[in-house]
Amino acid sequence: MDDPSTEPSLGIAEPAAPHGDRELGALLARAGLHVRVLDGHGEERYDNGALLVPAAGARESREIRVRDREAHHHLLLELPLADEGGSDPQLRQGRGPGQGHVEVAVDVTDAARGPTTVASAAGGRSEQAASGELGEAGPLANAHAELADLTADNVALRRSNRDLSEFAYIVSHDLAAPLRVISGYVQLLSRRYGDALDERAERWIDWTVDGVERMEELLAGLLTYSRLDSDGVEHRPVDLGVLVADATAALTREGAEALEVRGEGLPLVDGDPSQLGQLFANLLSNAWKFRHPDRDPVVEVSAWWQAPRWRLAVADNGIGIPAEHRARVLRMFGRLHTREEVAGTGVGLAIAQRVVERHGGALTLHDSDLGGTELRFDLPPAHAPTSGGTEAGSDELGEGEPR
């Protein structure tokens, strides 16, 4: 399948820039790894063009969403070495057949530079051994020179992420206790001394209680969000059809009977059942909350195979989100509407986005054909195709057959 004559020539002999090398992106492309970097608006900032390299055919597609609070984004990519690396001396050097791994980093301050190698390993070997044997020439070798620094950065970043997530957990948990005291006693005052209070005092008490309840909801959202990071992601086959049906039933119980949920032939994906349940619950709940006053609310969940992952779309006919506000609604506590207009805390989409990211994907917002908002993301299939087993649609961007 490799046809050397059609492969782009690589400047192998030239040392790459100290950070980020276009050669690495091209190398990954030739190994069938499609890497895209998206900014907060879902705009593409970098694409290594794997899908455009005719000989390779993307084996794996990764989208990286650049977010300003993460200086570097790391991801682990699998290199199918058995055949794809075969004709490429650089990928092949020092490795037997099988799977290899390369960890790449993207510096968000300069996403257009593309990925940088952090570490790599061939199947079954230690990182050191593999990188030692690999560290000879070309862009990979160049990147390995930075290995120590970047690995240290990586460790520090992971620690900092963990600290942040623990902090959020502790804050959200421990702040609930004093809140309960405030709310409890204000209500007790109203209950026991209501006769002595005038209407205005009662109104102030109501507002105090409302404020406390809102704070509690925010803390609960923060807690949920922080748990997405602190709890590991389970990997189990999850039937999205069942998940959507469950989320629909729960929403109906909460009074959203009028929402028509369409979702036929949804696939089995690999993921964390509780996190994915939360994801669909949030997305369907948004479709209900942001329904259009003049239309019967409809939300449609669809899936199609785009190797090597399932692409999902959740489209509604609601009020929509103007393009300029899309980045904002994905942020924690980001809201476009007052609480008087639409209830909520502004954590729903932030949580949804985090769940998708924890499953290796990215969430993007679009206009829906139904007239409202469409959210798109991708999830890994329940049974990952074995090497060489890419199914329908592996060589094209178009639709495979939805299951």
Next chain:
Amino acid sequence: MTAEAWAPVQILLVEDSPADIELTTEALAEARVANDLHVVTDGDAALAYLRREPPYAEEPRPDLVLLDLNLPGKDGRAVLAEAKADPELASIPIVVLTTSAAEADILRSYELHANSYITKPVRFDDFLRTVQSLEDFWLTVVKLPRR
């Protein structure tokens, strides 16, 4: 058969926050079932009370324990573990009352055989309802088998 026909329910509250103690006291004062509330503020005192060690030798055996998980010194989890490991005390129903809805806490409490687990609600009305559900629990689960 009215609730008033019963002897007062002896309830031991293990809670360190004065504000929470008083709130629980007020909620229980509005309860339908006559009850005597006893309060201790840390885990060691709770175990001493349950074992009727001095200075609690003359105190009644509680019908129900309301246990806060986060206590100074020996915390609620340790109290629960020791009480449930003690054959003399294992039959006393313990309801864990806490701020935390964290699953880890819930899991740990169930592994330690708490009889039930209740997250303290923010609204006083909800708190009252919680206390009332405790009464129902007490009436059906605890009191009836004894008669």
